[in-house]
Amino acid sequence: MNTHQLAGVDAPLRIDIRRKSFETSGGGGIEVLRDLGFAVERNEFACLMGPSGCGKTTTLRLLLGLDRSFEGSVDLTVSENPRIGAVFQEPLLLPWRSVEENVRLGLPKAMRDKNLDRLFGFLGLSTMRGFYPAELSLGLARRAAIARALAIEPDLLVLDEPFVSLDEATAQQLRQLLLAIWSERPTTVLMVTHNLQEAIALSDRIIVLSPRPSHVVGSFLIRVPREARNAQIRGDILRSFRERFPDQL
Amino acid sequence: MGLMSADDPATMSDRTPRKSYGRNFAPLLTTLASLAALTVIWHLAASVWPSRSFPPPVDVLTAVVRETSSGALPFHLAMTLWRVAASFFLAMIIGTAIGIFLGSYRRADRFLDPWLILFLNIPALVVIVLAYIWFGLSEAAAIGAVAVNKIPNVVVTMREGARALDLRYSDMARVYRFSLFARFRHVVLPQLQPYLAAASRSGISLIWKIVLVVELLGRSNGVGFQINLFFQLFDVASILAYTLAFVCVMLVIELFMVQPLEHASTRWRRRAA
Numbered sequence: 001m002n003t004h005q006l007a008g009v010d011a012p013l014r015i016d017i018r019r020k021s022f023e024t025s026g027g028g029g030i031e032v033l034r035d036l037g038f039a040v041e042r043n044e045f046a047c048l049m050g051p052s053g054c055g056k057t058t059t060l061r062l063l064l065g066l067d068r069s070f071e072g073s074v075d076l077t078v079s080e081n082p083r084i085g086a087v088f089q090e091p092l093l094l095p096w097r098s099v100e101e102n103v104r105l106g107l108p109k110a111m112r113d114k115n116l117d118r119l120f121g122f123l124g125l126s127t128m129r130g131f132y133p134a135e136l137s138l139g140l141a142r143r144a145a146i147a148r149a150l151a152i153e154p155d156l157l158v159l160d161e162p163f164v165s166l167d168e169a170t171a172q173q174l175r176q177l178l179l180a181i182w183s184e185r186p187t188t189v190l191m192v193t194h195n196l197q198e199a200i201a202l203s204d205r206i207i208v209l210s211p212r213p214s215h216v217v218g219s220f221l222i223r224v225p226r227e228a229r230n231a232q233i234r235g236d237i238l239r240s241f242r243e244r245f246p247d248q249l
Numbered sequence: 250m251g252l253m254s255a256d257d258p259a260t261m262s263d264r265t266p267r268k269s270y271g272r273n274f275a276p277l278l279t280t281l282a283s284l285a286a287l288t289v290i291w292h293l294a295a296s297v298w299p300s301r302s303f304p305p306p307v308d309v310l311t312a313v314v315r316e317t318s319s320g321a322l323p324f325h326l327a328m329t330l331w332r333v334a335a336s337f338f339l340a341m342i343i344g345t346a347i348g349i350f351l352g353s354y355r356r357a358d359r360f361l362d363p364w365l366i367l368f369l370n371i372p373a374l375v376v377i378v379l380a381y382i383w384f385g386l387s388e389a390a391a392i393g394a395v396a397v398n399k400i401p402n403v404v405v406t407m408r409e410g411a412r413a414l415d416l417r418y419s420d421m422a423r424v425y426r427f428s429l430f431a432r433f434r435h436v437v438l439p440q441l442q443p444y445l446a447a448a449s450r451s452g453i454s455l456i457w458k459i460v461l462v463v464e465l466l467g468r469s470n471g472v473g474f475q476i477n478l479f480f481q482l483f484d485v486a487s488i489l490a491y492t493l494a495f496v497c498v499m500l501v502i503e504l505f506m507v508q509p510l511e512h513a514s515t516r517w518r519r520r521a522a
Contacts (some may be wrong), residue, residue, distance in 0.1 A: 066420050084424060092421045096439040096517045105435055106425040132517045152425070 001002035002108065010041035012082075012188050012231060013156060020055070021213075032058050034071070034213035043186040047199040050209030056192040057089070060160050063190070083108065085149030087162040091141035093133040099144045100129040106148045116127060116151060123147050123177060139170040146174070151183055157182075157190040163198065179226065200237050201229060208245050220244060285434065312490035321475070322494055328471040329495065332388075332460045336395035337453060343396065344403025344448070349441075352371040354412020368401040371398050373459050377466055386467040395459045402455070403448045410444030449507065457499060 020033040032055040040046045048056050061067045064086060065075055073204070077081050093102045109113060120126045123143045133141055142162060149157060159218050162178075163171040179202060182189065199206050206220040220241055224233055288306050295305035316322035351358040351365075380394035414437065422436045464473025472491050479487040 024476070061420075064420075064424050066423060086421075086424045088421065090417070090419070092417055094418060094439070095437060096442075097435060105427065105431065145292070177255065 013040040014075040034185040045189040045203045047203040047206045048192045049226040082155040085154030086158045091145040103148045157189045179235040299459035308486040309489045311484040339396040344400040345365045347405040348407025349411045352408040373398045381467045391463045406448040410441045
């Protein structure tokens, strides 16, 4: 299974970070990532897992081009000028713009007049379009953030714990929504999560990171199609994951 | 059960009909009563100690009517207002630009901070006198001097605003490739709005006071010039007439321009869930 890690010549997303460190306020440095490399296949749903504080979010920031001070390379060859849809840990909707304005502001110029009825309808936001983010519950704000990421028809979807701090029922409902939309129009997805159950339910592959300075410990391929993953099969997958990565959770 | 009883008071208070009827008029009535009381006290005081240097309200009103009908009051008011507006916008634009710059670049801020403290503490009068000496008794020197007096205050406020910018929104804007203009308009400006409002508020009241000094020292029209004239004639009623007229104009600007603008730009705050 490990051979899969850097396989795929035309992998649309390839990350190879030799070193990334942060300066602390005391003047010292913390090495967060060292020799961290993985690739994500076209239309693959990959999950990034690892212990708290191991640099998962940092990896995403490097990938999104929000932090360029690192040694190594991030190759995005999804398309000529890849559109990236991102859902951050917090919804990060502009509080002074309505839900619809928030989603529309994310659209590239060519899509400015796109009809969003279907997307909003699907995510249950049809009646919330004119609301300001402060008027939404966290679950609804997350939906709006997901709508913003999906509206641009992304070549790459980057999700940073999009379902964290939601009650389980809401989180489950949102996962189902995400899957439904994703299977209609598959894209390459990289999702950071702490929730192994979630990773097993959603992803094609789980990339496991080590503690700081983190690197890829291994990757766990899930071959069972998503629709077939019932409770029992998820239990089996969970068991075999635990056997391979006994240190994880 | 516990949940039910905890919910009850909330639903009860939601159902209570809101009486906004009295609420809207009460403050207005209080304000009017308060102003009326001030006028009465003034009138009584002026009657008890009659003096040419302390005219009763009626005399001031007469002066207002006289100056208005002769056209002098509107003309001088307009001149002062134009100077206030010009120096206000000049100060806000330059001050905001410098403030955002200093708030965003730490090193520049450290280097220029002593300059800022210096300018903050130069008395308005010194700036005005120097401006007139260096640039002549011109309109540009007058407006420039007022703006220079106000700019450091705007810089300090806007610097705080720029420091408080939430970078996570900027990150979001970068990922979604907002244009430079969209970033400014939808991400930066709304965050700076409270600071802009604070700077404008304190700005407009400070500026019109300085404008009067500028007019008194080196202009041949405007409210400040007129007040200087009446000072030499010892005509207190006319001095008060001009002052009150200008205060009224500023009040109208506050009520019908500043407040509605602020109201519109903060509407997203009020409808909290």
